Amino acid sequence: xxxxxxxxNFQILxxxxxxxxxxxxxxxxxxxxxxxIFLSWWCDKGDCAFCYMSSQKPKIKQPEKARRNIKSxxxxxxxxxxxxxxxxxxxxxxxxxxxxxxxxxxxxxxxxTNKPVWLNIGITEDLNEFGDEIIGITGAVEIAxxxxxxxxxxxxxxDDIINMLDTAGDLGFQKAITIILGLGETPDDLKYLFxxxxxxxxxxxxxxxxxPHKDTYYGDKPSPASLYYAGVVSAxxxxxxxxxxxxxxxxxxxxxxxxxxLSGANGITKFPLFKMFGTRYGRRVEEEIxxxxxxxxxxxxxxxxxxxxxxxxxxxxxxxxxxxxxxxTK
Ligand code: SF4
Numbered sequence: 001x002x003x004x005x006x007x008x009n010f011q012i013l014x015x016x017x018x019x020x021x022x023x024x025x026x027x028x029x030x031x032x033x034x035x036x037i038f039l040s041w042w043c044d045k046g047d048c049a050f051c052y053m054s055s056q057k058p059k060i061k062q063p064e065k066a067r068r069n070i071k072s073x074x075x076x077x078x079x080x081x082x083x084x085x086x087x088x089x090x091x092x093x094x095x096x097x098x099x100x101x102x103x104x105x106x107x108x109x110x111x112x113t114n115k116p117v118w119l120n121i122g123i124t125e126d127l128n129e130f131g132d133e134i135i136g137i138t139g140a141v142e143i144a145x146x147x148x149x150x151x152x153x154x155x156x157x158x159d160d161i162i163n164m165l166d167t168a169g170d171l172g173f174q175k176a177i178t179i180i181l182g183l184g185e186t187p188d189d190l191k192y193l194f195x196x197x198x199x200x201x202x203x204x205x206x207x208x209x210x211x212p213h214k215d216t217y218y219g220d221k222p223s224p225a226s227l228y229y230a231g232v233v234s235a236x237x238x239x240x241x242x243x244x245x246x247x248x249x250x251x252x253x254x255x256x257x258x259x260x261x262l263s264g265a266n267g268i269t270k271f272p273l274f275k276m277f278g279t280r281y282g283r284r285v286e287e288e289i290x291x292x293x294x295x296x297x298x299x300x301x302x303x304x305x306x307x308x309x310x311x312x313x314x315x316x317x318x319x320x321x322x323x324x325x326x327x328x329t330k
Contacts, residue, residue, distance in 0.1 A: 237264025
């Protein structure tokens, strides 16, 4: 029985057991915490059916006004470095910043974290402007079934995303995609995803589960079932033992974390970091990782690490503002 059939026939425990063995063998037992850093709140598409932006489109008129303060972005990078979080990618920004500005932000973050940065800035042909400050390019595929993709994300063509990733590969960058589960796909659609990973040579995938936003088509739809999510991740891990897998889960679904780790996740993302740091929710994430038998490569609770680090005079007010948002349990 192939993996898709196993998922369709609810043999999810079998998938998880196999995926867990592969993950431990190929990746060891460390789990990363990942933080996507947003550059701006602008989107020049604004019509993906699941997205908050699609319910806001009439209000978004001036991309330059949606830019974040760059010092605030860099402060987030410094805090992420202090507590051991990876910067999953820089997200958004296309249309709000020039490529030169995005490059400069990536260079500054590289200097702060000593790690090159992933980008997820939309479909762009200007990748040859980037250099060693960038490790990889992310294509926001969201859904791999081409017919569903055209309906759900009408303004970001799958072909354009694939072309961008091919170009990224030619330039020596790694390639990543994002996928959202719960958009109406079926287990059989995994064949499209697996073909894409194989054909394009994807190095990293981030899975998210649908977070239904009011006033969108998905506003009254449920998030995907935890075991379906785990089954998809397990089947992906078994099919691609070396792939880096990051799984997103929301603060109201923290119980997904343990099963997702056993299914093959290398990292966990999508948390409101400063809202959760030091709270019982942050501790719960660490507990989930512990009870999956893994070590967490970062902290969600250690205020000593959060408050001690490199001193950047111009960033200090922004760093303080973020720290003040955290709930200090000491
Ligand atoms: S998913 Fe991305 S491209 Fe689509 S509307 Fe939302 S922000 Fe824009």
